[in-house]
Amino acid sequence: MATRYDKIVREFYEGQDGFTVLLSDEPSFYKLLRGTLHKILAIRRDCLAYFQDQAPCLNEIKDKVGSGQPVLVFVERLLKGRPSAEFILNIRKVFPEIKVVVLTDETSQEELIFLHELGANNIITKPVSVDSLVQKLAFTIKPQGKLAQLVEAGKKFLRDGELDKVLVISSKILEIKPDSPAALMLQGDAQSGMGQRDEALKSYLQAHEQSKVFMEPIKKLADFYKGNNNDQYLHYLKKLDSISPLNTERKCEIGKVHLEREELDEAEIYFDQAVRCAVKEAYNYLSQVMSGIAESLFDVAPEKAEKYYSKLLQVKASSLSADDLETYNRLGIALRKQGKWQKAVENYQAALKVAPNEPGLFYNIGLAYSDGKEYARCAKYFKRAVRSDGMIHKSAVSVARNIAGIFLKVGMTEEARVVIEEALTEFPDDAKLKVLLKKSMPQS
Template sequence: MSGKYDLILFEYFEKTNGCIVLVSEDQLFKRMLSSTIFKIIGTKRDCLFAFEEIQSGLRKVQSLQKKSVDCILFIERWVNGNTTTETIVTLKRLMPDLKIIVLVGETKRENIAYFYEIGVNNVISKPASMNNIIEKLAFTIKPQGKLSEYMGIGKRCLAAGKLMEAMQIADKILKLKPESPAGLMLKGDIHLAQNERDKALESYHRAHDSSKIYLEPIKKLVGVYEGVDDDEALKYMKKLDKLSPLNAYRKTEIGKLHVRRDQMEEAEVYFDQAIETITKEAMGLISSVANNISEAVSGTPAMAEKYLTKVLDAKANHLGPDDIVLFNRLGIALRGQGKWKEAIDNYAMALRISPNDEGLHYNMGMAYSDGGEKRMAAKCFENALVINPVFYRGSENVSMNVGTLFSEMRDFEKALPCFESALKVNPDNATAKRKLAALRTVIE
């Protein structure tokens, strides 16, 4: 064990008796987190509790909180096909001191900004390294530096109503770091608690001027201006929307302010954006549910076709590269019923979305092969090879399918490396050995 971050974690688990609650279906991440805690950090305590369902995880968090056990919740962005956004918002409202780390599969700036806005302590983008997990955990447990330590004390004083002590801490922070946004925010909160609205506004404005992309001062400015000065409230709501554009509720509130001002065109723009944001969220949920259903009924192609078709029809105007997996599943379901022509139409639609996906070209070729259209199948395989000349490598079945078709079309130069690839994956493949020997004889 080495480094200050490792030490922070070791003390958290061994001295503070801290725990981690993980809510995730990702077994790979679970193993990585377990190895990080028990092998790298070296704790001997039973301090990791993993669940695949939200409710089970939340019951564990509540149980630990009742026992005054400090815990950190790791939670996926999506669990069992459901977004966890509302769960996180509710948790932060009921347990404001609960530390939450969200696990995501994407790193778009607006997504991460939104998570921090709703109160998460950190975001980990998967796949994550052990070093990344250790660093994020350490910063969640113990934000670095004297300033962070003072902020913790100041917030506790403010929450306890000790306003004079809180103001002394805020002054210490601003002496340590003049115009510190965090220090100015604390000072503004204290003034607000003392009903000194103008002084609070001055502090929040200074905090915003000191860091234009820090969300918290802008949120405070919106809160103070709302219902008092709609012009200023609208201005800062729009700034928030630009920095964190995934908040559909805020877009709706901006639209409502425009309605109050009889600016219907501007209101319509934000109402449309609110619906679009919610729709994207819903479409992500639909895709996740569809994946679960299609996996469950994969052995029944007709049922898989039914549900996948429903989903693709529902998403007709919102289809994107992330939906290619749905097209591939539907193609397999159609081919499983002998509907090779319908499978080709399905892949053609998918290729309009993602024309450079070699897997789609290969799958379309297999559908043509099912229908005996070998020349068209070969053309599809050739399209896949143009995109990725070695796309078949690593898969015995794909290598055999491509090699067999090219061999039947007497394109021996293309067939030969495919059978060689199949043998690399499985040296005992007798069919590949026989076909390879026959090809070499012909070529020689």
């Protein structure tokens, strides 16, 4: 049964001749999007173009916009390891009328705020189900509710330069919702376009008062004071930085303003922060490149994979965090494949410094000790893994077998039985667990 979201999406593609451009290096998302549009929603016309590089993607957007088609763009937050921020900013400036959806893996709240600041109309966190994808499409294509639709209409009039109509729309919104920040922003933009600077300033200030974390009024206020009131300019730049602290260019600008004011220490603080943001972006790219190389070597030449995983951890030494656990884990496996179980233990012990209570690390240390036939030490770490996460032996049948097998080997019969019985609630038909259970039973 078709939902209202299905109908909105179909109307965009079939009724409005809408088109979608996808910029991604993940073919799996392309397959999901294509299947959703053509198989699930049964849209027959050609309405999707897929690119892995920015230049041809940008050309396709130009062609479709030039032919008068409404365009919806999907773009990865990281494309081949590099942030796509500049691409998003460019299409936002050149084609303000198109809708942009950013695709990302699980990320921080700060990153999400930054993506919205760049101009994302919506954000999809992968993996995503078909139902969620259709809903996100519908919300992006047609904002829900009368107020949201009026705001969209006002933005279109603003892009078209019909400033009188923008004022009419903003007045309508303010009748429905007095002090609406979005309406006050539209009103301020129209007044600014008409040369009414004082009135525009009042509108922006009022919009900011109604929503302290709404960035658009703060940006307008910063622009308003730039060049004629450095105190106020700096004040609003710092407000923006507090809301969205990952904007490298803005941190540089704050540093420059402090420098102009001969406040060298304050300037250095923001320049240092800008460098850290830039280094983090560079690390993301470097991590992608080195991880890709290591993964390609992982099965055929684990000793060479070890080299690249080790280099990556060395490069990131000053900024290692729990986000790097996957690299530690892959390096540990590469070491174990070569029989270097002691080095694998050292690697996992180093990982514990950035994630001291991670049960998976305790388990992996146990596996490495098992490779070296250090079964008592193996059991010690397996026990820590079970204690720190009562679910680890239920996560995979192989994990349950390994833990129970070692416990039995070192005489921890009762602990083995508890692990096996709990694991059998998840894997009731596993024959090997049942054999281990018999071994753990008291002998009569």
